[in-house]
Amino acid sequence: MPKIDELEATARRALHIFYVLDTSGSMTGTPVATLNRAMEETVEVLRKQAKSNADAELKIAVLEFNTGARWIQPNGPENMEDFIWEDLSAGGLTDVGAALSELDSKLSRKAFLNSMTGAYLPIIIFMSDGYATDNYQKALDEIRQNKWFARSTKIGFALGENPDMKMISEVVGNSEAVVRTQDLDLFARLIKFASVTASMMCSTSRTSNQDVTGADILKEAIDQGSAPESIVENVPVDVPESSADEKDSASDGWDADDWE
């Protein structure tokens, strides 16, 4: 018999969590400080979980946007088990279009999604507290054609007094998956609960064969955080049918070469 000590750990599919975070000038002061502490705590919990998660290998990448957009991990998503949060600082514009273009360019097998062991559909957590300062519509139209974006689980957070609910809902593609709050402590709790719930999606027993959506995850986070349901504000958005979906179903998605 082979030596038990020589066997390798069971192969796990990657589960990528992307945080797309607004660090524009309006986040200066308490908001960005709260964001940093919330992310630090979130990462701490996720890191502990990743060590015993046999269902998925958690990977994390953080994209901040202000004047332009910048990956904190330019070489691609890092293993959650080794990940350390680096504090972000706020300042500059709100270039949502730049963030979406950057995200679009990396949501590809040739870029950030190149796991040898296969992958689950990614999770994207998007947070903003204001209105876009660039023309994001073109970038949004383009990223909606990206299969990974179209099929990812997306959750939105709208912070502060005057967030652009329409823009955030359009990015997330489902207004029921967007939380709006001015309460920073509540935001900190909810982003943690939502991140943890999303990361355990593949490990949780189901009640039905239906897919788990961003809205389901938020609902659970809201239950756990004892937050009022009313913080999910319903802004109807018109999400065009993604041609990415059609391509996917035509090829059944079996062929790895279909995805780029």
Add this chain to the structure above:
Amino acid sequence: MSEKLSSGYRINTLLGKEAVIEKWLGEGGQGDVYAVQYGGERKALKWYKPCGMGKNPQAFYENVKDNVMRGSPSPEFLWPQDVTEWKDGVFGYIMDLRPDGYYEVSDFMLTNVRFTSYKTIIDAALHIVSAYRILHNIGYSYQDLNDGNFFINPKNGKVLICDNDNVAPDGRKTGIIGKPRYMAPEIVMGLRDPYNLSDRFSMSIILFILFCLTHPLEGKRSLVPAMSPELQEKLYGSEALFIMDPEDRSNAPDPKIHRNMRAVWPCLPAYMQEIFLKAFGQDAMKNPNARPAELEWVNALVRFRSEIEQCQCGNEIFTEDGAPCVCECCRRKLSIPFRLRFQEYAIPGTPGSRIYRCQVGSCKLDEVLKPVGLVVSKKDDPSLIGIRNMTDKSWNAETPSGKSKRVMPGEVIPMKAGITFTIHDETIKIESN
């Protein structure tokens, strides 16, 4: 993670006791587990998340309550002992704490912990199979069988089965259908609700993982860049395919990713390969009745256990038909002077070899793994060996010359070629190698 109950928090229970929170221990998809003081004892409290009680929380509560009233079917189950009152729309139940030294299946999968030997893996597998056999035989099913349900001791193979809140009379819906990757194809496809035969499929996945550290349905095909729900439905449902399927190799192990398969599978005895092939064959995927019954698992595993010998170098060797063989590690020849021939196979007759109750005819559920015979060596001359009668009944033995002898409980039959002896329904012959 959810808001935690704080230390000192008090909750009343159905049986008129009180649970006082000591500390938070951990969390799963359905809820958190706390250490509590309960009726003067330290116990565990599983406390549900609002989303962890299925579609119908009240029915879920009733089911846990029924399980408390019924009591544990077998010591392997960390069974609900009391249920709490409702607090803010959720509740919990009391069970024994997990003792030290027990780990989850995921810890074994990630090699955070390893079994000390293959015999220990087999013992763990036997405990799991026996526990489900007992559960299924009293008309219950587990319904949410997955890698999170077991605590296993890597040193002795002892198993505790937790999360028994979904256990229900077969056919009763608990609102939980199972965990992705561990559900039977018919459940994944939404053709029916979980029941004892879907339990069998999920149990086979766990057994395969314990031996191979590989998911049986995750070969080349599963290395997809994006596991969409539709793909998930195919890979684990409508087009589920065993990684070692001999007919269709499209889901074969990837040589770089699934290296464990290349190491373990060829070393498994033919009857173990066969039972896995049966459990994950296309017949069993589509027809739940074609899945191996628990007793078939027990028989294969007991035989496997009997056929493993340990070399002086520490390596475990699978001996075929009780015959001598060479250690693949140190190339030493393993001396097996005698073998014990059963009707269908032979096992090595070396000190420590055991004959189990289930190898000598049908028996009661709780006696399956009871050793009825044990190969022992003489205290003053270890080169002399024999088989001790571990039962409370006498055996009939017959010498090569045809003389009959009675072997009383505790007595030993000397290991001599040609002697036959009968235990219950099985006649065993001593053969020399």
